[in-house]
Amino acid sequence: MNKKKDNHWMLLAPIYLFTILFVALPILYMFLLSFLSRAQVWGVDFTFTLDNYKKILEPLYLDTFVQSLKLALVSTVLVALIGYPYGFFMARMNDRWKKRMMLLIMIPFWTSGLIRLYGWIIVFRSNGVLDKILQGMGLTEEPLKLLYSYPAVVVGMIYVLLPFMILSVYSSAEKLDDTLVEAARDLGASPFKAFWTVSFKLTLPGLLSGVVLSFIPSMGLFFIADILGGNKIVLVGSVIQEQVTKGRNQPFAAALSAVLMILTSLMIRLYRKITGTAKLENIV
Amino acid sequence: MSDVILQLNHIKKSFGGFPVLKGLDLKVNRAEFLTLLGASGCGKTTLLRIIAGLEDPDEGQVVLEGQDITTMEPNKRNVNTIFQNYALFPHMSVAENVGYGLKIRKVPRAEIKDKVEKMLYLVQMEGKGGASPNQLSGGQKQRVAIARALVNEPKVLLLDEPLGALDLKLRQHMQLELKRLQKQLGITFIYITHDQEEAINMSDRIAVMRNGILEQVGTPNEVYYHPRTSFVADFVGNANILKFHGETFAVRTENVLMNGEEACVHPAKVLEKSFAGGQLRILFLLEDGQQVVASRSGLDADMAEGSSVNIGWLDEHAVKVLDEGIYGDFGTSGEVTERQAAHE
Structure with a gap:
């Protein structure tokens, strides 16, 4: 018995070690850092202060938070609306179509994400690919001036986040037992009712992890806003990055990160509570 | 004399060019326990799915109480199925599972509660309504699946090797219980099995199936003592x-x-x-x-x-x-x- 218990611990040890080293310690470091003050020239002054958090309440930074949350919400909702059906139907397809649909998601990963974002510049810029196509079809006459606009940033967000949503929905839709849907139909449910009461409910954990995988990064994907939004759209991620690199105010960047982290986890907890996915995850 | 509730006329079905059912005719009487007996691959499950509406026949008709239901959606048929793996909804409690069909048909909440309780009592699962299907044993899951189907008062209940996953003792016990339920409720059962002993124990009539046709249909006595064919x-x-x-x-x-x-x-x-x-x-x-x-x-x-x-x-x-x-x-x-x- 004892021996078995020991083995158990040994197996888990690397995971614990990894988590402590690369997740727990950095977070702890970040929180500690957020209560220190900025040194005059370079580095950190080890005096306790709440100034960093007070600074966040200034309208300039508060606005940034609101804007970031809004963009993250809009992007996540759109990603879910597009990604859920794609992932769900990909799981229902026969093997040949499954492979084709999977390939479509995988191809973009063959090049660097940054380069792909620069590709969107070519599409969006004045008299770029999109304008040419629309003008060619006679739908628009003037350039749309989409680059460095809010919609361009949203498109960029969706583009980057969509694969995570699709794969996460796909993995839970793959496990869905067809006989459950048949049982629902047999018991009197219309195709839509059967989908809503059985298929959707059972793939909700996949949708949730997709939402988590989209929502968290979308709060921090500053380079998308930088590349496709110009200076017009400033996100928390951009501010943090600027504070670390240009502003050299690491404690303030840490405070921003801490607030961002707390906000994100609160949003996800709320979401889980509303959808009741925590209960579902235990059974599926 | 006997009152036909379900009639299958010349049912044909192929999968990818391979004929599974080859023009099968069958009449099922009201309130009888009919067993489709055959080896695996003889087409008995396909036949059951056609009756349930989960599969469309290539040819032939399914007639329920004089009404042609061949192309009717499964949810519109007054027929329920007990699936081989029970197919209980894992995200619902036992009571929610049993009440599913009633809820879909918008039966008032109080009535659902009442009927579900009665049905759980009938299958000896009273007091287990709050449990999750994952907490149940195979035999208990089976009882819930039976309750979930019977609560809808189907005209015909289809059972696809429902006892296949249970051990011998439990299987024998459940055979008696299914028979008791069928007698008590007076519902027509169409039961699939490959176990001839089970078929003889439970059935009013046995339809012996082979390669997509019926070799012989008769009482257990007839089939046992007067087999029509060598098979x-x-x-x-x-x-x-x-x-x-x-x-x-x-x-x-x-x-x-x-x-x-x-x-x-x-x-x-x-x-x-x-x-x-x-x-x-x-x-x-x-x-x-x-x-x-x-x-x-x-x-x-x-x-x-x-x-x-x-x-x-x-x-x-x-x-x-x-x-x-x-x-x-x-x-x-x-x-x-x-x-x-x-x-x-």
Whole structure:
């Protein structure tokens, strides 16, 4: 018995070690850092202060938070609306179509994400690919001036986040037992009712992890806003990055990160509570 | 005399060019327990799915109480199915599972609660309504699946090898219980199994299926004592299929006589003795090369392997049958070809 218990611990040890080293310690470091003050020239002054958090309440930074949350919400909702059906139907397809649909998601990963974002510049810029196509079809006459606009940033967000949503929905839709849907139909449910009461409910954990995988990064994907939004759209991620690199105010960047982290986890907890996915995850 | 509730007219179905059902006709009477008996791959599950509406036949009609329901959506049919793996909804409690059909049909909440409780009581699961299906044993899941189907008061209940996953003791117990429920509620059961004993124990009538057609439909007595074909005799009664003077006879193993009784007119050699299932089985080789299996209760008979004896059977125990072989399209094992060779 004892021996078995020991083995158990040994197996888990690397995971614990990894988590402590690369997740727990950095977070702890970040929180500690957020209560220190900025040194005059370079580095950190080890005096306790709440100034960093007070600074966040200034309208300039508060606005940034609101804007970031809004963009993250809009992007996540759109990603879910597009990604859920794609992932769900990909799981229902026969093997040949499954492979084709999977390939479509995988191809973009063959090049660097940054380069792909620069590709969107070519599409969006004045008299770029999109304008040419629309003008060619006679739908628009003037350039749309989409680059460095809010919609361009949203498109960029969706583009980057969509694969995570699709794969996460796909993995839970793959496990869905067809006989459950048949049982629902047999018991009197219309195709839509059967989908809503059985298929959707059972793939909700996949949708949730997709939402988590989209929502968290979308709060921090500053380079998308930088590349496709110009200076017009400033996100928390951009501010943090600027504070670390240009502003050299690491404690303030840490405070921003801490607030961002707390906000994100609160949003996800709320979401889980509303959808009741925590209960579902235990059974599926 | 009997009142037909479900009628299948010339049902045909192929999958990828391979015919699974080949023009099958069947009439099912109201409130009867009908078993579709056949080996795996004979098309019995496909037939059940066609009745449920989960599969469309290529040809033929499904008529329920005089109404053609061949193309009707499964949710509109007053027919419910118990699936082989129970198919309980894992995200719902036992009570929610049982009440699912009623909720879909917008039955008032209080009525659902009432009916679900009654049904859980009927399948001896009272007080388990709040449990999750994952906490249940196989037998309990089975009971919930039965309750979930029966609460909708279907005209016909389809059961696809519902006891297949249970151990022997539990299976025997559930056989009695299903039979009790069927009698008590007066609902027509169409029951699928490949276990001839189960079929004989439970059914009012048995439909023996083979390669997409029905070989024989009749009461357990008829099928057991008067098999129409060699296949039925072998599959249902484990009979010896013997050929004499160009005619084919089925002689069940327990009816083979030996040791100097009057009817023992066939000289034979003892090939093999084995003890299985509380019975001694003796394999004889007749002079014309046919093999005969005899079964006896008891541990041993005083004859050595290799010895020569006379065996035989009473005339009334040799039932004349149509020779249609004894194996389905899929049932060819080494032993099979050996025994087939002995037939030639």
